[in-house]
């Protein structure tokens with residue numbers, strides 16, 4: 637990726653709070669139209685890094701360039717190109733949803749229409765509701781609408797769907813995908829791994845102030861190399877040995893076997909063969925690949941065991 641195509645670039649960024657260094661020579665490169673997700677345990681330094689990219693914090697050392705500018709010294713026009721949904725947006729104003737959005741629309745030369753914004757986040761029916769009377773999830777939707785008022789080229793989303801019901805989460809994912817489809821770039825921070833898997837083109841894992849793993853979800857899955865689980869129900873209390881299986885476990889309460897395997901196709905064929913030979917009577921075969929949460933936890937475990945920095 638050439639530097640010219642980068643929307644977000646950080647080079648050797650260092651941030652310290654007093655004597656404690658919380659970001660250690662962090663590099664970031666996010667291209668136009670990408671959804672880049674930043675993961676990491678509590679206290680890893682994610683918010684600190686994102687604040688540097690948003691221009692709310694000045695690194696002690698290193699360079700940051702976002703949309704071609706140093707965010708810390710960027711001109712007012714730059715901020716209009718950037719949308720931000722913070723983790724905890726407190727809105728104290730005694731305004732209705734529509735009035736609040738209108739107030740934000742006034743900051744932009746070419747804002748989205750009010751109707752468009754309300755429809756985008758599903759708040760049409762609450763346009764006249766006082767903002768302070770919104771539920772947590774409804775307020776979060778308003779936060780997203782505010783970030784999208786100016787049709788930003790770069791959108792920062794910090795835990796964007798906290799407090800959303802499952803249907804609302806999917807709707808917001810669609811909004812984010814549509815925004816990306818319009819050519820915008822998204823920087824996402826979330827502890828919800830299904831959300832990250834659904835949205836992110838690339839994922840970076842920050843641990844103790846260093847990006848220790850980075851890549852597509854598929855790449856990280858391969859790196860983790862976790863087994864699949866083939867499970868099925870059978871009254872049989874013992875199974876013949878299957879060559880493709882790493883380990884087996886029987887759940888006596890449900891008469892269900894769980895077989896860990898790196899080659900689920902072969903395992904399923906081996907089970908079919910046993911059934912055809914009349915050796916066991918197997919029903920309800922299911923194959924489960926590791927979730928992205930399993931993958932993340934496994935990578936984190938390895939990173940923490942390694943101690944020092946080691947990029948995947």
Ligand SMILES: Nc1ncnc2c1ncn2[C@@H]1O[C@H](COP(=O)(O)OP(=O)(O)OP(=O)(O)O)[C@@H](O)[C@H]1O
Pocket residue numbers: 653658676677678679680681682683684685
């Ligand atoms: N203003 C501050 N002064 C001193 N220490 C701070 C300050 N802000 C954050 N820290 C510390 O810096 C470290 C990184 O904090 P940061 O908020 O960036 O982590 P995070 O990865 O966003 O965590 P979380 O997932 O819990 O939101 C933490 O140990 C935190 O306690």
